[in-house]
Amino acid sequence: MMIVAEKLTKKFGDFTAVDAIDLSIEKGKIVGLLGPNGAGKSTTISMISTLYKPTSGRLFFEGNDIIKSPKWIKPHLGYVPQELALYDSLSGYENLKYFGGLYGLSGTALKKRVDEVSRVIGIDERLKDRVSEYSGGMKRRINIGVALLHEPKLIIMDEPTVGIDPQSRNHILETVKSLGEQGITVIYTSHYMEEVEAICQDVWIMDHGKMIANGTQEALIEQAGIHTAIRMKFDSQIKDRLDPLRKLNHAMAVDLISDDELVVLVNGGGNTHKEVIKSVMELNYDLTSFDITRPNLEQVFLKLTGRGLRD
Amino acid sequence: MLLKLYKKDMAVLLSDKKGLFIFILMPIVLTTILSFALSGNFGEPGVMSPIEVAIVKSYDKEAESNAYLDMVSPYMGEGLASLKASLNTELDFEGLFFNTFLENEEVKAMISTEVMSEDEALQALEEKSVKAIIELPKGFIKDQLINYTLPNRNEMTIRIVRHPDYGYSGDIVESIINSYFETLNKQIVNKNTYLSVGSGYLDQATLMASLSEIMSSEAVSSSEKVTRTLVPGKRLIDSPTYYSIAMMGMFILYSAGYMGRELLREKRLLTLDRASVAGISYIKVLAGKFLMTITLCVIQMSLLILYAKFALGVEWLNPLKILVGIFFSAVAVSGVGVFVSALTLTSENYRVANIFENLLIHLFALFGGSYIPLDVLPKIFMTLKYFALNGIVIDLFLNTYQDADWRKLGLYYLSLVGISVFFSILTVLMIKRKEVFTYEGTH
Ligand SMILES: Nc1ncnc2c1ncn2[C@@H]1O[C@H](COP(=O)(O)OP(=O)(O)OP(=O)(O)O)[C@@H](O)[C@H]1O
Ligand SMILES: [Mg+2]
Numbered sequence: 001m002m003i004v005a006e007k008l009t010k011k012f013g014d015f016t017a018v019d020a021i022d023l024s025i026e027k028g029k030i031v032g033l034l035g036p037n038g039a040g041k042s043t044t045i046s047m048i049s050t051l052y053k054p055t056s057g058r059l060f061f062e063g064n065d066i067i068k069s070p071k072w073i074k075p076h077l078g079y080v081p082q083e084l085a086l087y088d089s090l091s092g093y094e095n096l097k098y099f100g101g102l103y104g105l106s107g108t109a110l111k112k113r114v115d116e117v118s119r120v121i122g123i124d125e126r127l128k129d130r131v132s133e134y135s136g137g138m139k140r141r142i143n144i145g146v147a148l149l150h151e152p153k154l155i156i157m158d159e160p161t162v163g164i165d166p167q168s169r170n171h172i173l174e175t176v177k178s179l180g181e182q183g184i185t186v187i188y189t190s191h192y193m194e195e196v197e198a199i200c201q202d203v204w205i206m207d208h209g210k211m212i213a214n215g216t217q218e219a220l221i222e223q224a225g226i227h228t229a230i231r232m233k234f235d236s237q238i239k240d241r242l243d244p245l246r247k248l249n250h251a252m253a254v255d256l257i258s259d260d261e262l263v264v265l266v267n268g269g270g271n272t273h274k275e276v277i278k279s280v281m282e283l284n285y286d287l288t289s290f291d292i293t294r295p296n297l298e299q300v301f302l303k304l305t306g307r308g309l310r311d
Numbered sequence: 312m313l314l315k316l317y318k319k320d321m322a323v324l325l326s327d328k329k330g331l332f333i334f335i336l337m338p339i340v341l342t343t344i345l346s347f348a349l350s351g352n353f354g355e356p357g358v359m360s361p362i363e364v365a366i367v368k369s370y371d372k373e374a375e376s377n378a379y380l381d382m383v384s385p386y387m388g389e390g391l392a393s394l395k396a397s398l399n400t401e402l403d404f405e406g407l408f409f410n411t412f413l414e415n416e417e418v419k420a421m422i423s424t425e426v427m428s429e430d431e432a433l434q435a436l437e438e439k440s441v442k443a444i445i446e447l448p449k450g451f452i453k454d455q456l457i458n459y460t461l462p463n464r465n466e467m468t469i470r471i472v473r474h475p476d477y478g479y480s481g482d483i484v485e486s487i488i489n490s491y492f493e494t495l496n497k498q499i500v501n502k503n504t505y506l507s508v509g510s511g512y513l514d515q516a517t518l519m520a521s522l523s524e525i526m527s528s529e530a531v532s533s534s535e536k537v538t539r540t541l542v543p544g545k546r547l548i549d550s551p552t553y554y555s556i557a558m559m560g561m562f563i564l565y566s567a568g569y570m571g572r573e574l575l576r577e578k579r580l581l582t583l584d585r586a587s588v589a590g591i592s593y594i595k596v597l598a599g600k601f602l603m604t605i606t607l608c609v610i611q612m613s614l615l616i617l618y619a620k621f622a623l624g625v626e627w628l629n630p631l632k633i634l635v636g637i638f639f640s641a642v643a644v645s646g647v648g649v650f651v652s653a654l655t656l657t658s659e660n661y662r663v664a665n666i667f668e669n670l671l672i673h674l675f676a677l678f679g680g681s682y683i684p685l686d687v688l689p690k691i692f693m694t695l696k697y698f699a700l701n702g703i704v705i706d707l708f709l710n711t712y713q714d715a716d717w718r719k720l721g722l723y724y725l726s727l728v729g730i731s732v733f734f735s736i737l738t739v740l741m742i743k744r745k746e747v748f749t750y751e752g753t754h
Contacts, residue, residue, distance in 0.1 A: 049588050074590040085581035087319070089326035094319075101315040102589040130326075146585070 001060075002027040002154060002185050003048060008057035010043050017043040019209035020057065025187060025202075027153075030180040032200030033189045034297060036309050039206040041189045042082055045156050048187070049079045061154075073154070075103065078147035082158035082189075084139050085146075088132040092123060092142045095131060100149035113149045120178075121145040122171055137168025144172065148179075155179060156187045161195060173199055191309050193297040203297065207305050217297065224303045226295040227252055227265040228273040234260045235286035248279050312591065316599025320573075324603060330569060334611055338562035339618050345558070346551035346623060361423040362480045365432035365441040368451075372405055375453035383460070404455040408447075412491055422484055436472060439693075442480040442686060444472035445488060475713055477686040478548040546713055553684060555619035556708040560701030561681035562615075563608045563644045564672045567700075570604045570648030571664040574656040593656075593742050597649050601735075604648045608641035628714045636711045636720070639727040640704045646731030646738075647700060653738040657745055675699040700730060 005023040009016065018040040025031050035041050046052040047059060050070035058065065064072035086095050096114045105113060118124040121141040123134075131139060144160055157176070161169045176199050179186055190196055196203055197217060204214040213220055237259045245254050245264065250272040252265040264280075266273045273292055280287055301309050324330065376398055384391055399406075413424055424445070427435065435441040447469060454465040469488060473481030574597065577583040586596055616633060619625040627633050654663040676682050678695050679702030685692045696702030707723040 051584055051587060071590065074588065077588060079585065079588045081581045081584055083581055085585050087323055087580070087582060090319075090322055094322060098315065098319045099585060099589070102312070102586055102591055 001025065002062060003187075004058075004060045005044075005048075006058040008044070008047060008059055009055045010040075010047060010052055011055045016209050018047070018054075021206070021209075021211040023204060023211060023214075025185065027185055028180075028183050029201045030176060030186045030188060030199055032196035032203040033187060033206065034191065034193060034196050034203055034301070034309070035206035036191055036301075036307070038208075040209040041206055042158055043209075044206070045158050045187065045189060048073075049077060049156055050074065051079075075150070076153040078150070078152035078155040080144050080147045080155070080157040080160050082162070084143050086131050086139065086142060088139075089130060091128050091130055092118070092134070092138075092145075093127040095142060096127075096145060096149060099146040103150035105150060110149075113151075117145045117148050120148065120175060135165070135168075137164040137171075140164050140168060140172065144175065152184070154185045154187070156189075158189045159191070160188075161190070161192065169195075193301070193309055197297055205297075205301060205304070207301075212304050213300070220297065220300050221295045224300045226299045226303060227267055228295060229293040230264045230266060230273055230276060231257075231291040231293070232262055232264065232280065232287055233289045235288050236260060238262060238285070241285065244283055245280065248276055250276055312595065313599055313602070316586075316591070316596060317602045320599055320603035321606065324569075324607060334562065334565055334569070334607060335614055338558040338611065338615050342551070342555045342558045342615065342619065343623070345554040346549075361419065361421055362443070362477075362483060363441045364422045364424045364484055365427045365435050365444045366424050367427060367429045367432050367444060367446045369429070369449045370447060370451040370453075371449075372452050375450065376456070379453050379456045382457075398456075402456060402459065404452055408491070418487065421487060433472070436474050439474060439476065442474060442477040443484040444470075445484065446470040446472065473547075475546060475548050476709065478553065479684045480686045548709065548712065549625075551619060551623035552625045552712060553709075555615055555623065555625060556705050556712070557681040557684075557701075559612050559615045559708065560679060560705040561672070561676045563611055563640060563704065564647075564675060564701055565668070566604050566607045566611065567644045567648035567651060568664060568668040568672065569607070570600055570645065571651030571655055571667055572661060573600050574652040575659070575661060575664070578656060593745075594739060597652065597738065597742070600652065601645045601649055604645040605638075605641040608644050609637055612637045612640065627712065629711070632711045632714070632717075632720060633708075635724065636704075636707050639724040640707065643700055643704070643727035643730045646734040649738045650734035653741045657741055675701050678702065680705050703727065703730075 001024045003023065003025040005021060007020040007022065008018060009020050010018040021040075021044065023044070033041050033044065043052065047054050048061075048066075050066060050073060054067055059067050061073040061076070066073045087098070090098075093114065096117060097110060100110050100113055115124070118127050121144060123138050123141055123145075126134070126138070131142060134142065140160060140162075144157065147155060147157075160176075161172055164172075173195060176186055176188060180199070180201075188196065188200060201216065202214065203217060203220060205212050205220070213223065215223065238261075239256055239259060242254055242256070242262075245251060245262075248264075250266050252267045255263045255265075257263060264276060266276050273294075277290060298309055301307075380391070380395065380398075383394070387394055394402075412418060413422075425441070429446070432441065432444045436444055448467060450465070450467060454467040457465050458467075469492070471481065471485045471488060473484070574583070574593070577586075577596070583593075583596065587593075616627060616637070620627060651664055651667050655661060676699075678685075678692065679699030680692075680696055681701050685696055685702075696706065703723060703726060707720065707727070710719060710723065
């Protein structure tokens with residue numbers, strides 16, 4: 001395990017922002033930390049980054065107690081804060097050079113890394129411009145690039161895609177994926193579940209300072225007992241012909257919505273929903289259209305808390 | 312590492328055009344304006360306390376009166392008796408000066424005089440218990456008698472000995488004395504009325520009018536010349552000299568103010584978090600900013616000194632002493648700067664830095680002598696100035712301008728370093744206390 005937290009707690013005065021969470025992060029994985037606003041994601045991340053000292057609990061990086069000696073994690077950690085943390089009157093190049101320098105890089109080694117990183121984040125052309133002249137997406141990319149210079153083993157990103165264009169977002173997601181492919185461990189915080197679904201292998205879900213669930217996406221969906229929903233529309237009345245549908249394999253439930261419209265809930269992951277559709281076709285019902293809703297983390301969260309991720 | 316932090320801070324500073332304008336151009340502009348606008352302006356007489364002046368009588372009334380009588384008696388015949396009598400009335404020039412002029416309420420509001428021997432007076436000036444000496448020369452009585460009663464004129468020179476620390480007081484004394492003789496002189500030119508001397512000329516308007524006239528024209532055609540001399544070995548401090556030093560003292564405080572915002576600014580920018588994640592302690596960050604502030608001050612002060620030299624004609628004698636003075640002043644400013652910075656950071660808002668910039672700097676400027684020379688204010692201000700950093704810096708540079716010896720300057724250097732060390736220690740203690748709640752500095 002790369003990171004292990006035991007009963008990790010952070011209080012701000014009387015307010016408990018992170019409440020005795022247990023967490024373990026496997027080396028080489030892209031791990032999503034999901035939760036609504038104020039869930040305690042940033043606070044958790046700040047403790048792992050040694051910015052906040054935990055109120056209680058234990059925290060280890062590769063087996064070393066980093067509450068006692070933060071120095072164990074520092075050289076190996078790349079931290080991307082939730083807000084832009086850049087000198088915007090300086091150029092992207094100057095920012096990269098300065099922050100790389102803080103990790104002891106210098107001379108040609110530093111130059112080489114700045115070149116590499118700027119290619120990875122895709123702003124090598126405008127590197128000499130002031131950051132204040134960059135678009136939101138470019139700023140976000142530099143913000144990430146700054147954390148990559150010293151080739152960290154662990155990269156922590158706190159909502160790195162807030163408020164940017166789809167193109168930059170995709171670029172960032174691709175970057176994260178390729179970091180994962182290089183064997184770098186990534187903790188990715190977001191309240192965009194689509195992003196987490198797209199790139200994360202493991203997911204931890206927080207709410208009100210507590211860790212309420214974790215596992216692979218499939219396991220979470222399975223645990224929460226959420227189904228694929230297929231909405232079907234027929235050419236004629238359907239209400240008298242429901243029984244054969246109810247008897248289909250994998251069909252958990254059939255709910256009539258109107259005279260010619262219904263929803264079939266399908267259990268199991270994988271391709272079971274396709275089998276159901278095939279079977280309906282084989283029944284020779286006059287199916288005119290259908291619409292599949294795959295289970296997602298949003299629904300998992302809804303199921304666990306009774307609230308949406310983004311209200 | 313320190314060098315990297317420093318280089319970054321300098322780059323950020325140099326990218327702040329508005330800041331640079333305030334730090335570097337404003338003092339230059341203000342120095343120029345003030346040195347021209349205030350060169351002949353001494354403030355409102357009403358708000359000043361009277362300037363202490365020593366008067367040295369180098370004449371001998373008795374002997375000079377007799378010499379005059381001997382000189383004129385061959386021509387006087389019967390009138391001699393009445394002339395003799397009038398030596399104690401209309402022609403009593405000593406009485407006129409001491410009783411009528413110096414005792415005049417308005418003059419008394421401006422200068423308070425005491426008669427001393429020359430040695431006493433010089434010592435009093437050295438000790439600054441008086442701010443100037445008026446020396447009434449040998450022949451003061453005889454020459455005036457001749458000038459007022461005979462067609463021939465004898466040149467007479469009144470010396471004003473002044474102390475460079477009291478340049479403005481010296482100017483005021485000089486103008487008052489000048490206006491006295493100027494008025495007397497007009498009376499002579501008018502011929503008919505030396506008898507009425509002493510009644511009409513002392514109203515404030517006339518005094519002030521002739522005062523400014525004298526300031527503006529060198530060529531006063533009077534037979535009584537007032538000359539200014541300084542305490543031996545001292546140089547005159549004119550207004551460009553004074554204001555370039557005064558503005559320097561004031562504007563380096565803005566560097567401390569800039570520094571004062573830095574730490575919280577970086578905290579809010581989260582760049583401080585980044586540095587801290589990388590293992591850079593707050594103390595190191597502050598050390599980098601300390602060096603940046605020193606550099607900023609050195610640039611500010613050097614440019615102003617050079618500007619004063621080349622544009623305003625101020626002659627700085629000893630470049631080495633100037634440089635050393637600049638360096639120690641910058642060190643002191645940086646110490647104050649990190650302190651304001653730490654206070655601002657621990658209070659988590661800019662109030663402290665704002666109070667420093669918008670209130671304290673102006674109070675310091677006032678009490679430290681950046682706005683008006685303190686010698687025109689009550690004496691207590693001369694002491695108060697040592698509580699304002701700019702006051703010490705101004706004093707240091709006035710002394711440096713006088714080419715004071717290293718020992719005297721050394722005391723200033725020492726107190727500037729003392730200020731810096733004192734505030735730096737407070738800063739470190741404060742930051743360490745904050746670190747109890749975070750990780751900062753534990754690595
Ligand atoms: N320094 C602090 N002092 C006091 N309260 C804080 C502090 N930092 C965070 N909190 C509180 O702790 C709670 C958790 O905050 P945190 O920033 O960790 O949430 P988050 O999950 O990152 O939310 P978001 O998605 O909005 O970034 C919030 O209620 C927040 O107001
Ligand atoms: Mg957050």
